[in-house]
Amino acid sequence: MDIRQLGANLQEVRDRKPLVHNITNVVVTNFTANGLLALGASPVMAYARQEVAEIAGIAGALVLNIGTLNEVEVEAMKLAGRAANERGVPVVLDPVGAGASAYRTETARSLLDELDIAIVRGNAAEAANLIGRDWTIRGVDAGAGGGDVAELARQAALKLGCVVAITGETDYVSDGRRTAAVRGGDALLTRVTGAGCLLSSVIGAYAAVVPDPLEAAVAALAAYSAAAELAAARAGKQGPGSFQIAFLDLLWSVSPSDVERLGKVEVVEG
Amino acid sequence: MDIRQLGANLQEVRDRKPLVHNITNVVVTNFTANGLLALGASPVMAYARQEVAEIAGIAGALVLNIGTLNEVEVEAMKLAGRAANERGVPVVLDPVGAGASAYRTETARSLLDELDIAIVRGNAAEAANLIGRDWTIRGVDAGAGGGDVAELARQAALKLGCVVAITGETDYVSDGRRTAAVRGGDALLTRVTGAGCLLSSVIGAYAAVVPDPLEAAVAALAAYSAAAELAAARAGKQGPGSFQIAFLDLLWSVSPSDVERLGKVEVVEG
Amino acid sequence: MDIRQLGANLQEVRDRKPLVHNITNVVVTNFTANGLLALGASPVMAYARQEVAEIAGIAGALVLNIGTLNEVEVEAMKLAGRAANERGVPVVLDPVGAGASAYRTETARSLLDELDIAIVRGNAAEAANLIGRDWTIRGVDAGAGGGDVAELARQAALKLGCVVAITGETDYVSDGRRTAAVRGGDALLTRVTGAGCLLSSVIGAYAAVVPDPLEAAVAALAAYSAAAELAAARAGKQGPGSFQIAFLDLLWSVSPSDVERLGKVEVVEG
Numbered sequence: 001m002d003i004r005q006l007g008a009n010l011q012e013v014r015d016r017k018p019l020v021h022n023i024t025n026v027v028v029t030n031f032t033a034n035g036l037l038a039l040g041a042s043p044v045m046a047y048a049r050q051e052v053a054e055i056a057g058i059a060g061a062l063v064l065n066i067g068t069l070n071e072v073e074v075e076a077m078k079l080a081g082r083a084a085n086e087r088g089v090p091v092v093l094d095p096v097g098a099g100a101s102a103y104r105t106e107t108a109r110s111l112l113d114e115l116d117i118a119i120v121r122g123n124a125a126e127a128a129n130l131i132g133r134d135w136t137i138r139g140v141d142a143g144a145g146g147g148d149v150a151e152l153a154r155q156a157a158l159k160l161g162c163v164v165a166i167t168g169e170t171d172y173v174s175d176g177r178r179t180a181a182v183r184g185g186d187a188l189l190t191r192v193t194g195a196g197c198l199l200s201s202v203i204g205a206y207a208a209v210v211p212d213p214l215e216a217a218v219a220a221l222a223a224y225s226a227a228a229e230l231a232a233a234r235a236g237k238q239g240p241g242s243f244q245i246a247f248l249d250l251l252w253s254v255s256p257s258d259v260e261r262l263g264k265v266e267v268v269e270g
Numbered sequence: 271m272d273i274r275q276l277g278a279n280l281q282e283v284r285d286r287k288p289l290v291h292n293i294t295n296v297v298v299t300n301f302t303a304n305g306l307l308a309l310g311a312s313p314v315m316a317y318a319r320q321e322v323a324e325i326a327g328i329a330g331a332l333v334l335n336i337g338t339l340n341e342v343e344v345e346a347m348k349l350a351g352r353a354a355n356e357r358g359v360p361v362v363l364d365p366v367g368a369g370a371s372a373y374r375t376e377t378a379r380s381l382l383d384e385l386d387i388a389i390v391r392g393n394a395a396e397a398a399n400l401i402g403r404d405w406t407i408r409g410v411d412a413g414a415g416g417g418d419v420a421e422l423a424r425q426a427a428l429k430l431g432c433v434v435a436i437t438g439e440t441d442y443v444s445d446g447r448r449t450a451a452v453r454g455g456d457a458l459l460t461r462v463t464g465a466g467c468l469l470s471s472v473i474g475a476y477a478a479v480v481p482d483p484l485e486a487a488v489a490a491l492a493a494y495s496a497a498a499e500l501a502a503a504r505a506g507k508q509g510p511g512s513f514q515i516a517f518l519d520l521l522w523s524v525s526p527s528d529v530e531r532l533g534k535v536e537v538v539e540g
Numbered sequence: 541m542d543i544r545q546l547g548a549n550l551q552e553v554r555d556r557k558p559l560v561h562n563i564t565n566v567v568v569t570n571f572t573a574n575g576l577l578a579l580g581a582s583p584v585m586a587y588a589r590q591e592v593a594e595i596a597g598i599a600g601a602l603v604l605n606i607g608t609l610n611e612v613e614v615e616a617m618k619l620a621g622r623a624a625n626e627r628g629v630p631v632v633l634d635p636v637g638a639g640a641s642a643y644r645t646e647t648a649r650s651l652l653d654e655l656d657i658a659i660v661r662g663n664a665a666e667a668a669n670l671i672g673r674d675w676t677i678r679g680v681d682a683g684a685g686g687g688d689v690a691e692l693a694r695q696a697a698l699k700l701g702c703v704v705a706i707t708g709e710t711d712y713v714s715d716g717r718r719t720a721a722v723r724g725g726d727a728l729l730t731r732v733t734g735a736g737c738l739l740s741s742v743i744g745a746y747a748a749v750v751p752d753p754l755e756a757a758v759a760a761l762a763a764y765s766a767a768a769e770l771a772a773a774r775a776g777k778q779g780p781g782s783f784q785i786a787f788l789d790l791l792w793s794v795s796p797s798d799v800e801r802l803g804k805v806e807v808v809e810g
Contacts, residue, residue: 027299027315029567029608033733038780043733044640045567048610051641068299070318070342072610100314101321191522193303193313239519240308249779252731297569297585338569340588340612370584371591461792463573463583509789510578 006263007256009210009219014040018060018208021084022201023047023077025067025096028194031244035198038251039223041205052076053083060208062089063201066107067096074107081115090118090207090216094200098122099129112160118213120156121165121200124149131159150268154179163213165203167196171221175214178270182218184225184262186232191240192247199224202251222263227254229262276533277526279480279489284310288330288478291354292471293317293347295337295366298464301514305468308521309493311475322346323353330478332359333471336377337366344377351385360388360477360486364470368392369399382430388483390426391435391470394419401429420538424449433483435473437466441491445484448540452488454495454532456502461510462517469494472521492533497524499532546803547796549750549759554580558600558748561624562741563587563617565607565636568734571784575738578791579763581745592616593623600748602629603741606647607636614647621655630658630747630756634740638662639669652700658753660696661705661740664689671699690808694719703753705743707736711761715754718810722758724765724802726772731780732787739764742791762803767794769802 019042024032029045036043046055049072056062062084064077084091093115095108108130111117120127128135133152150172156164157176165173171182189195203220210216227250235246289312294302299315306313316325319342326332332354334347354361363385365378378400381387390397398405403422420442426434427446435443441452459465473490480486497520505516559582564572569585576583586595589612596602602624604617624631633655635648648670651657660667668675673692690712696704697716705713711722729735743760750756767790775786 025315026296026566027303030300030570030733033567034731034780034784037731037733044637045565045608046637046641047608048643050611050643054641054643068315068317071320097314097316101316101324103318103320103324191304191307193300193307238516239522240304241515241518241522244304244518245515245781245785246778248781248784252779252781295585296566297573300570338585338587341590367584367586371586371594373588373590373594461574461577463570463577508786509792510574511785511788511792514574514788515785 005215006219006222006265007260009206010223010256010259012209013205016209017042018205019044019058020061020063020201020204020208021046021056021059021080022063022065023052023073023080024063024065024197027067028197031194032198032201034248035251036201036205038248039202039205047073047076049076049079052080056080056083056089057087059089061092061204063092063094063204064111065094065096065197065200066104067197069104069107077111078114081111085116090213091115092119092121092200092204092207093117094197095120095122095126095130096197098126105129117162118207119163119165119203119217120160121167121203123168123196124152124166127152127156127164127166131156150179150181154269163217165217165221167199167221173214173217173221178214179268180218181266181268182221182225183264184229186228186236188232188236188240188243189228192244218265222265223254223259226259226262227251230254230258275485276489276492276535277530279476280493280526280529282479283475286479287312288475289314289328290331290333290471290474290478291316291326291329291350292333292335293322293343293350294333294335294467297337298467301464302468302471304518305521306471306475308518309472309475317343317346319346319349322350326350326353326359327357329359331362331474333362333364333474334381335364335366335467335470336374337467339374339377347381348384351381355386360483361385362389362391362470362474362477363387364467365390365392365396365400366467368396375399387432388477389433389435389473389487390430391437391473393438393466394422394436397422397426397434397436401426420449420451424539433487435487435491437469437491443484443487443491448484449538450488451536451538452491452495453534454499456498456506458502458506458510458513459498462514488535492535493524493529496529496532497521500524500528545755546759546762546805547800549746550763550796550799552749553745556749557582558745559584559598560601560603560741560744560748561586561596561599561620562603562605563592563613563620564603564605564737567607568737571734572738572741574788575791576741576745578788579742579745587613587616589616589619592620596620596624596629597627599629601632601744603632603634603744604651605634605636605737605740606644607737609644609647617651618654621651625656630753631655632659632661632740632744632747633657634737635660635662635666635670636737638666645669657702658747659703659705659743659757660700661707661743663708663736664692664706667692667696667704667706671696690719690721694809703757705757705761707739707761713754713757713761718754719808720758721806721808722761722765723804724769726768726776728772728776728780728783729768732784758805762805763794763799766799766802767791770794770798
């Protein structure tokens with residue numbers, strides 16, 4: 001894992017403008033599309049079983065988000081996921097609320113069973129639930145000691161057979177062998193709905209242009225954190241509304257050198 | 271009704287961060303979630319019949335909004351509503367567009383028939399339609415003399431057997447016995463889509479922590495009006511886009527003492 | 541075509557506050573409603589087959605947008621479209637992604653076959669696909685020489701039997717006999733999701749109050765471009781988030797004289 005690549009990876013996203021197919025929840029569609037456009041990627045939302053395979057097959061990445069799932073949408077996710085797998089298009093899964101209802105937990109697991117998922121991004125409680133581990137949920141975020149979350153990411157990656165990114169105050173990314181910590185960002189992100197969902201789609205944009213999914217996830221997290229820090233400095237005192245708008249502005253203007261300067265990536269293992 | 275409680279009630283929402291389950295329309299999901307997060311509550315949107323009872327059962331309040339209803343969603347509302355009723359979770363109904371189509375009027379009435387609704391929030395035309403009274407609709411808002419709206423709120427509360435909050439230039443809240451008027455706010459709220467819908471969800475957040483539904487609704491309206499006034503002072507001259515963002519900022523920063531200072535609550539009766 | 545009418549047409553929208561019924565995609569519902577409210581129109585979103593005919597029948601215009609279509613929604617579009625046709629309510633079609641999947645292309649064509657569409661608004665690739673012409677897509681926008689797009693608009697209008705507005709760096713509007721070019725706007729619009737979708741709905745608002753659909757479309761494009769230029773001057777340097785908010789502000793504050801002063805409308809033919 002070459003963490004000096006952070007800036008170059010951002011530039012690669014901007015240069016190649018990857019098409020990111022999102023099957024995501026109704027709360028965050030607009031923010032997700034605007035965030036991807038601001039970053040320089042090209043979002044497409046398509047849900048109908050008549051077209052998802054066709055769209056996923058030409059995309060650079062497919063992002064599946066179960067935030068407001070229903071059975072029709074889950075069927076579409078599987079059709080899109082199979083098409084993506086056949087064409088070698090990386091698939092990112094955001095298991096929103098796994099553990100909050102049995103239906104979400106089971107759906108997330110069945111997507112992991114039936115599809116070849118490249119990267120899972122969620123909070124610690126969601127990741128723990130996916131692998132059948134108890135995890136105390138404390139508020140919206142789910143945290144215990146940092147060391148534990150790193151270990152959870154490693155175990156989840158091993159058990160799920162993919163890269164797992166667990167985000168929180170510190171983010172941990174692991175492929176089971178290599179584990180990295182990404183620090184930074186801003187607490188106001190927890191007051192913006194869809195901040196995690198958009199992050200999963202940004203990881204998708206990176207995965208479309210960076211072959212190593214661990215490197216893609218780490219670079220995406222570092223850029224996201226840098227944009228959040230700069231947005232908080234610009235508008236954080238005003239509140240979460242102004243912060244959200246400044247964050248979209250910063251996804252557009254954050255530079256590769258900003259990301260290299262502000263990136264706080266540490267190799268925990270591997 | 272102790273209107274001096276307005277500030278304390280806001281603090282209670284912030285301290286307890288109630289989980290508010292929203293089954294709401296596709297236009298306002300994002301704004302509703304961001305408004306609740308800004309205020310300090312914890313929003314969850316879940317629509318699938320496989321999970322709504324489970325989610326509603328652990329929520330502090332359930333908010334049903336028929337703004338873009340369909341038969342699948344109405345079924346989910348009833349499943350969620352029954353689970354909420356069984357667990358004593360207060361249910362808020364926003365009968366968006368009751369009267370604009372027969373389907374909306376009938377659906378709103380069937381929800382009121384089949385569920386134990388704690389609070390209805392709508393405009394005067396919607397409230398009048400729910401109880402089968404004619405009401406001249408003038409533009410988006412629905413208004414005649416102030417006295418009439420207070421009386422309409424009282425009659426609707428008696429007929430529907432719950433608290434009714436009718437919002438407009440002046441808001442009226444009644445449980446059939448006690449009626450209060452809440453003044454303030456800003457006309458720019460009528461240029462922000464979902465301002466009424468988010469208000470219904472904010473009433474849900476208050477109902478989760480304030481046992482008396484009349485007091486909950488009045489306190490929510492007072493906080494909402496105070497935030498709107500402060501937002502208009504900060505950004506109203508720029509237009510409804512900037513006002514909307516400032517309003518989210520103010521839901522985050524409005525203080526209990528702001529609400530007590532700006533709150534214009536008058537007991538009309540009771 | 542009297543292009544001096546641009547300012548008067550905007551005033552007409554503000555004075556008459558037309559009800560615009562949108563059956564649109566889940567990504568842009570909120571932005572569309574806020575944009576129409578800012579402009580002074582009255583948006584309504586309704587999707588259920590039980591009510592769409594009733595709502596469309598009382599609307600000033602109906603806007604159909606296939607951005608996240610599915611079979612249930614397409615059925616609702618046809619029900620609403622037939623009701624609008626029977627009542628003489630103008631129908632605007634936004635064929636989002638026609639050409640991106642077979643399902644979208646076929647659906648857009650079937651809506652054009654079965655309904656009397658007054659105005660189609662799309663990019664050059666979408667318009668070309670609707671009439672079975674090859675068109676090289678270059679990125680999000682679709683462009684070749686300006687002259688070609690004007691000719692494409694004319695041919696599409698003749699073949700589809702309605703007004704066709706093709707938007708891009710320069711917009712072209714044709715009814716097959718008369719063709720106009722509208723210049724201006726700002727490239728940041730391409731970084732705001734739903735900028736094209738909202739434009740289709742704004743065209744709907746104009747079509748509700750301006751009898752000639754060509755004049756309605758041209759006046760809507762001119763007002764939209766003027767608002768975008770003023771928004772870019774106010775907030776463009778900050779980025780697409782701030783631009784989006786300023787654009788909503790400007791849809792509210794752009795004046796008839798701004799539109800006449802900034803409007804760059806040229807009659808290409810007719």
